[in-house]
Amino acid sequence: MTKPSSETWHAALHQCQRSGVPHVLATQVTSAGSTPREPGARMVITQGTVYDTLGGGTFEWQTIHAAREFLQQGRDGFHLEAFTLGGRSGQCCGGFVNVLLEVFLGAEVNIAIFGAGHVGREIVNLSAPLPWQIHWFDSRASVFSEQDQQQPRLNCYTLNSAQEGTLALPSACHALVLTHNHDEDYALITALLQRYDVASIGLIGSESKWASFKGRLQREGYPAKEIERVRSPIGCVHNAKLSNKTPYAIALTVVTELLLLTDKPTSLETRGLEPNALRALIDDTKTTQS
Template sequence: MRDIYEVMTECLDNKESFVLATILEKSGSAPREEGTKMIIKNDFSIEGTIGGGIFEAMAIKLSSQIFENKEFIIKKFALSNNGASALGMVCGGELKLLLEYIDCNDDEMVLMYKKAAELKRKAINFAFITKIDEKQKNIKGTDKWICTETGFFGEENDIAQCIFRKVRENFKNITFQNLVAEGKKYLVEPVLNHEAVYIIGAGHVSQKIAEITKMLDFKTIIIDDREEFANRERFKIADEVKAIPSFEDIFNYINIDSRSYIIIVTRGHAYDKEVLARMLKTDARYIGMIGSKTKRDFVYSCLLNEGYTSKDMERVYCPIGLSISAQTPEEIAVSIAAELVLVRRSHISE
């Protein structure tokens, strides 16, 4: 999945306005996190995801109204337990969404999103700030600012400077939040450019990998379809732990882009093949799969028969990890982490 800020600037460069949906709050089994974004285009096609069919369908339906009047909407969507069960979720949940019109003819708006995309490409951490004034009804480019650790972009005023000071008080640990100044709400969205490691499979080796990837400053996300394995008790230090209904729907729960590293360590050939097939459709920087050369050849053969190419297979690091004759889970984790560092540093030096 492409970086959402890159997609936004591409739309704006093409003089294409769109509706931007942002998750403000979530509860229950709503699959995506606060701050997750989705673009809805004029033809009602989408880029990105806010977590699946029913939530997206409701957002798309509302977008027609926004395209017409260009006014933002804040809307809470609820999914009952019965509805969730029909979709394969354990229980219901709620999402609170901001849907806003992004106008390609608003020069300040265009500059803000181009600057955001530029900072992401340069791996510079920043906070994106949006003023939400319910009396104003629409959100313009002059209602948006970008704050880095040392600078800011946008229309300068006293209120904005006050917001910047609050944001910088604990910049490295900034969270998605609402700040209030002079009776108006300001949405603060941290865009911290940590590279993300997705460890798919939550066994013993995964526990050791997660410990090292956190030490190496990777955002570490654990995914498994078994809640008894993918839980906070077993992965205390991971940034996120996701127990999902099945690997088939994995893209409803994770967002893969060019800064993502994929480690496939599931419990069997069939699951590894299923996950690998999906990951090969992304632009992940690294895709590694655990297993012997015999297992690798079997999985590759199955995928080639399904229409994948030899070039696709060349993207995969398998057997995973640098060759250090690793035997124990700890040693295997070290070899995998070393390979991640090699890929990371090779990319930076390009």
């Protein structure tokens, strides 16, 4: 069921972009004949809410339905929809419009950070401009400030247990373990190894710390293939060892490593609107203006 909102499309687009909510920006790009609104009219559509309007009626409902279908199918990018108001939409005004749907699937990358110490906080700060959804855990509830909990795309949680925290993670999440306690780190590593859908597991610490953890995992019966899922120490980009051990420097290497892990190469095939759709749109505009 569509839930309308009185919020303008400008404000809604800003909020959706900041929060990482999947959404569609619908823009009326051409008009011919009698139409409810003129080119430039916009609305923002999410799975549960619509913001602003293209004029109402069946045509708008069909626009919302098409937008939500693209969200459901995970088809991001540009899509052009043509509406003959007297035909496809059954509206008495009888005009013709083209609507450009810009589909944003929200934050595609989820990062879980276990630990809100100096390094964890620097990682969160450096990640803020990136389109990542951050899930930040710490067993010390007092470490999260009110400002932390108001940041876009940042979700703060009190970690009651390793099992509970890891079960809450979304699929394909990249997890970083860097708490203030080695026992807590180990409990989180073993819990994360039970999540076969986690994209990657990183552990902060020295090589000796990882050697200790690895030996313990082997003694507890974890197979080598499972143990190899853990990346430690984190931030060793191209196996380079950093001599600068400040939290900011470590965080820089960790975020760089995450960028490499989450990067998706762009196809060199045609991008954006299909050429035929764009050509038809330009031809329609010329016909309307003549």
